[in-house]
Amino acid sequence: MEKQPKLLSSQLLLKNRLFEVTLQRATLSWKDTPAAGRRRASGGINGTLKVGSYCVPVSEIIAVRETEVDSRTKDDGRWQKMSQASAGTHPFAFTVSYVDRGSRHRWRCSDVTFHCPDGALCHQWVQTIKEQLLLLTNRPKHLLVYINPFGGKQQGKRIYEQKVAPLFSRASISTDVIVTERANHARDHLRTDADLKKYDGVVCVGGDGMFSEVIHGLISRTQREAGVDENCPEEKLVPCDLRIGIIPAGSTDCICYATVGVNDPITSALHIIVGDSQALDVCSVHHNSTFLRYSVSLLGYGFYGDVLTDSERKRWMGPARYDISGLKTFLTHNYYEGTVSFLPATDILGTPRDKTKCRAGCYVCQDSEWRLSEDKQLCKLDEDVLDQEEDGRWQVIRSKFLAINAASMSCACPRSPKGLSPAAHLADGTADLILVRKCSRLDFLRHLLRHTSKDDQFDLAFVEVHRVRRFRFTPKHCESDSELDLKESGKKLFSHICRDHPACGCATVNSNWNCDGEILQHAAIEVRVHCQLVKLFARGIEELPVFEDPCCPSAI
Numbered sequence: 001m002e003k004q005p006k007l008l009s010s011q012l013l014l015k016n017r018l019f020e021v022t023l024q025r026a027t028l029s030w031k032d033t034p035a036a037g038r039r040r041a042s043g044g045i046n047g048t049l050k051v052g053s054y055c056v057p058v059s060e061i062i063a064v065r066e067t068e069v070d071s072r073t074k075d076d077g078r079w080q081k082m083s084q085a086s087a088g089t090h091p092f093a094f095t096v097s098y099v100d101r102g103s104r105h106r107w108r109c110s111d112v113t114f115h116c117p118d119g120a121l122c123h124q125w126v127q128t129i130k131e132q133l134l135l136l137t138n139r140p141k142h143l144l145v146y147i148n149p150f151g152g153k154q155q156g157k158r159i160y161e162q163k164v165a166p167l168f169s170r171a172s173i174s175t176d177v178i179v180t181e182r183a184n185h186a187r188d189h190l191r192t193d194a195d196l197k198k199y200d201g202v203v204c205v206g207g208d209g210m211f212s213e214v215i216h217g218l219i220s221r222t223q224r225e226a227g228v229d230e231n232c233p234e235e236k237l238v239p240c241d242l243r244i245g246i247i248p249a250g251s252t253d254c255i256c257y258a259t260v261g262v263n264d265p266i267t268s269a270l271h272i273i274v275g276d277s278q279a280l281d282v283c284s285v286h287h288n289s290t291f292l293r294y295s296v297s298l299l300g301y302g303f304y305g306d307v308l309t310d311s312e313r314k315r316w317m318g319p320a321r322y323d324i325s326g327l328k329t330f331l332t333h334n335y336y337e338g339t340v341s342f343l344p345a346t347d348i349l350g351t352p353r354d355k356t357k358c359r360a361g362c363y364v365c366q367d368s369e370w371r372l373s374e375d376k377q378l379c380k381l382d383e384d385v386l387d388q389e390e391d392g393r394w395q396v397i398r399s400k401f402l403a404i405n406a407a408s409m410s411c412a413c414p415r416s417p418k419g420l421s422p423a424a425h426l427a428d429g430t431a432d433l434i435l436v437r438k439c440s441r442l443d444f445l446r447h448l449l450r451h452t453s454k455d456d457q458f459d460l461a462f463v464e465v466h467r468v469r470r471f472r473f474t475p476k477h478c479e480s481d482s483e484l485d486l487k488e489s490g491k492k493l494f495s496h497i498c499r500d501h502p503a504c505g506c507a508t509v510n511s512n513w514n515c516d517g518e519i520l521q522h523a524a525i526e527v528r529v530h531c532q533l534v535k536l537f538a539r540g541i542e543e544l545p546v547f548e549d550p551c552c553p554s555a556i
């Protein structure tokens with residue numbers, strides 16, 4: 001293999017030890033020189049500098065800056081004594097901030113300071129690394145940030161100011177920050193007012209509800225500008241250009257957890273800074289020919305719809321509301337009758353029970369991306385032929401259900417680290433439709449508990465799962481518009497009776513759909529998955545931390 005020329009290579013001091021520091025093949029590496037053994041080791045990266053070599057890809061460098069040298073240098077928040085001799089021989093220094101991988105998908109920003117014998121060399125290092133960083137065109141420079149001050153434990157503003165803003169400023173990212181003043185503030189601003197040309201991405205600080213606001217604003221805006229009618233369920237939607245970053249500060253934070261692997265504001269900020277990109281499927285939900293909402297995680301009728309309906313009355317409890325409402329809904333044990341029709345996804349690589357996991361660089365999602373680009377080249381005539389073929393493949397199930405869940409991603413979250421559908425994919429253009437038929441409380445509990453263990457939650461006689469591109473649900477007691485009005489006005493009257501007498505049966509007629517944590521107004525819906533409609537500043541869950549990757553060990 002042809003040897004790549006070194007961009008820079010120097011012997012520099014790090015924690016009073018001499019290292020061979022090299023910038024080559026888009027990687028910064030430093031390794032102990034033989035002479036270093038003769039020097040006394042004093043601390044190091046993260047406090048303990050092991051003998052060996054280290055490397056950081058330039059793509060994971062956050063920033064580089066010249067550092068003032070004192071006979072004492074501050075590293076990792078602690079003052080380190082630098083020997084007078086080192087300060088004398090290496091009086092110039094520069095600091096590289098880079099992504100350091102912790103356990104369980106957590107990222108941190110670490111600093112390493114190299115001391116140089118002369119100012120020109122120090123300046124050359126800083127300039128060369130800066131030039132390399134400028135070549136990374138996927139990194140955002142200007143972001144629009146929305147903070148929900150009331151999401152989760154109401155810590156959004158503090159989390160952003162203390163943990164995220166300092167990292168953005170270190171990475172020279174400028175921001176326009178809007179603290180929302182009401183629900184749907186972010187959605188409406190994005191839909192009509194925001195000057196989106198100014199930005200390289202949109203960041204939401206909050207939970208799944210805030211993320212939902214952002215995608216609703218961006219998708220609507222994109223369709224309006226492209227002349228696409230959102231009310232038509234048959235329309236192919238146009239993908240959004242701007243990437244979205246999620247700083248988790250909500251109650252469930254399922255979208256962040258399922259795309260990054262952890263709910264941690266610093267990790268998410270670093271994924272934004274390095275300019276990661278992860279496409280996401282989006283379901284459109286219609287009632288007759290009226291657009292209702294978009295969903296990226298869970299569309300749940302029955303159990304999850306009822307949990308949400310009950311928990312909305314307990315918002316003041318914060319995240320604990322889901323546990324109380326979950327228990328109450330489980331004990332109530334309502335079932336709902338209706339018809340589910342669905343179009344199975346036949347031309348894809350995965351199945352909902354194949355035990356594969358969607359991970360960074362997922363080949364199933366890449367295959368769907370390839371098909372998507374092929375599809376774009378299909379002419380209208382071909383689409384009509386495909387539609388006719390589709391008509392023959394719809395399947396229909398009429399039954400009594402405890403839950404109907406459509407998961408367009410795994411829906412992994414701290415409550416259920418493997419999620420509602422562990423093998424679902426973020427960007428394959430499908431959703432996993434999980435049908436839980438009427439069964440005993442004990443059996444339903446077995447199913448629920450399996451969301452938190454290694455056991456297969458689908459390996460039960462009353463549960464089935466299908467990977468689908470589209471589905472419809474019609475409740476047995478299908479509402480017309482006038483019936484819906486009646487239902488709305490009758491709700492207050494009945495809800496009192498039902499809460500006091502859960503066994504009376506009057507609440508069991510229809511449930512509500514939980515659409516990513518929002519309640520839908522209609523039970524009869526029609527859903528279509530749009531492959532890779534939005535993009536996140538994420539890369540999917542990483543399989544192995546890099547230090548376990550034999551190709552690029554941070555420390556050998």
Ligand SMILES: Nc1ncnc2c1ncn2[C@@H]1O[C@H](COP(=O)(O)OP(=O)(O)OP(=O)(O)O)[C@@H](O)[C@H]1O
Pocket residue numbers: 147148149150151152153179180181182183184185205206207208209210211213249250251252253254517
């Ligand atoms: N300033 C505001 N005042 C009141 N509600 C707001 C405001 N800004 C946003 N919201 C709404 O608050 C709701 C909940 O927000 P968010 O998703 O951030 O937190 P959460 O519900 O605690 O978390 P999760 O959605 O992960 O369960 C969202 O539906 C959003 O529309």
Ligand SMILES: CCCCCCCCCCCCC/C=C/[C@@H](O)[C@H](CO)NC(=O)CCCCC
Pocket residue numbers: 207208209251252253254297298304307308322323326411413415416419420448449451452514515516517518
């Ligand atoms: C008796 C033991 C039972 C244990 C069962 C644990 C099962 C947990 C599965 C959790 C699935 C979460 C799916 C995510 C849904 C989000 O779009 C939505 C908005 O944030 N959250 C909820 O609706 C909140 C839903 C919260 C449900 C509890």
Ligand SMILES: [Ca+2]
Pocket residue numbers: 281407408409424425426427428429430431
């Ligand atoms: Ca999917």
